[in-house]
Amino acid sequence: MLTENIYVIHILTLANIYAILAMSWDLVSGYTGQVSLGHALFFGGGGYVSAFLAMWYGVPPPICPLISGTLMGVISLVVGVPCLRLSGPYLAIATLAFAEAFRSIVIALPHITRGDEGMPLRALILGAMPNYYASLVLMLILAIVIHLIANYYFRLPFIAVRENEVAARASGIDVTKYRLLSFALSAFFTGIAGSFYAFYRMAITPEELSIDTSFMPLTMAVVGGMGTVTGPVLGAYILVLLTESLRALIYRIRILIYAVLTVAFIMLMPGGTLGALRSLTKRVPLPQAKASESRLTALVGQNKSATSKAHVLASFVACSACLLLLSDLWHI
């Protein structure tokens, strides 16, 4: 039955890809507090690099995502190094400008990039179901990697950098280093997602470099819950399913809905859906209380991390299982 619902499978695949994009955005903006408004650059850029590598230079497609991701990580340093050593809104401004600049370059060089038409790619994985499973596996692997990075290895420095830069510097944390690290890793993961997206759609266009694409991970992370790994995934699933299931009604106003949701959530519920759920169950403190929570973690040791890791894994598996089940029941 599932294989008949190719459209649903397609939507879920997209949700997985956008979940990677949103998690990566959250790694830099939710965890270290530096807002990036140009993740479209790394997403679309990853796609374009893969298109060049695969179609022009004959690089075997399976390694294209890794190369694109690495290249995007390197490119992120071009923006990151001058901006992240300063405190203030410089990263937001520069990323916004860089993404737009790259888009205008792509459109200005039609003989290389085919301009507005975009570039074609040959599919990496054939068939809807294999692609869905590949995207799910990729999403889960990256979620675990990001979880380990952000909630395990660099948990304390990231929180310190986000919550109080001066105090972090005073206690000997190299603020610039950790910001750069999270930004470059975020660009790397986004590049992989963009590359996978391009192979999946079999095309990459300047649309993937636009402000709309930069805005999407921001909305998903804010709606799901910033500063977490599960939050952006939840947000991606909610928003993609919402817009696709009501496509006929709201396709024209979907970005308006995204924007209204973003503003409403960041004003009224900065913890996102996950924060609201958490405050309902009262098990874990709200994200605003992160600083005290980190002290608690330091006291309790690794205990909490281990349980939350299991928790994340379980919720992922449960989440995708539920969605598959639901789509099966819907018979769309």
Add this chain to the structure above:
Amino acid sequence: MITTAVQLVISGLMLGALYALVAVGLSLIFGIMGVVNLSHGSLLAMAVFVTYSLYLLSGNILAAAILAVLLVSIIGMAIERGGVYPFRAWEMRLLVITFGVGKILEQIIYVVWGPIYITNPIYVPGSLEILGVTMSTYRVVLLVLSIALIIGLWIFIQRSKWGKAIRAIAQDEEAASIFGVSVKRVRTLTFALASALAAIAGILLSSIYMFRSASGWEYLLIALCITIVGGLGDMRGAIVASFMLGVVESCIGYFVSPLWRTTAYFIFIIIVLIIKPSGLSGLWRGRS
């Protein structure tokens, strides 16, 4: 050759003067509140589209423009009261909120007016001869009008009571409020003023360039670049940088291609951030 040079400089100065109107507001808001108002560009685009519709309804372009400027400054005030002031302690949330509001305004334009390109019919016919170079009267009128507005704003900031309050808050918000300045009212006024200036600039720009719903971001980017080159929050730096970048842009548009405009602005941002993050304002602050 000289004719081309003079034409390039004059059209560059005209662009620069219009950009200065946009950038000064952005810089003023940052100087006082430490907020980068990312909805600035969409406010500008909103003014253009409202003017367009009001003109179609009434047939009077001046009345349409004035109403649009008023409406946009009211929207600006609403943004400050509802979205910026209550969240002034969280820098990151402010960035997301102003970006989101900008996106909302852009999408409202897109939903209401659709994916169309518009211009506004403001024009002064005829041509003038300056330094032996023929220029259209309208461009010269635009240049003079924008410079007059900038000088007016400068006098307002330097001489009037409100202007002094604005400068006082920019220096030290707490001290200003102790001396009886109503911080909340001055902030709202600043937002209204900045939005009105952006609206005027947008309406004037829309007589030369085509506008669509997302055009606002382009001008936001230009204004952001100007404020970084001028030094974030420094009005004088923003004005000088506007004229510089206006001339650079008209030269790039002539010698290379207008398509490279955004790229040039980005390169400017990165170079300034690498060499001198305080921008032009660092030059005079460093000396004094």
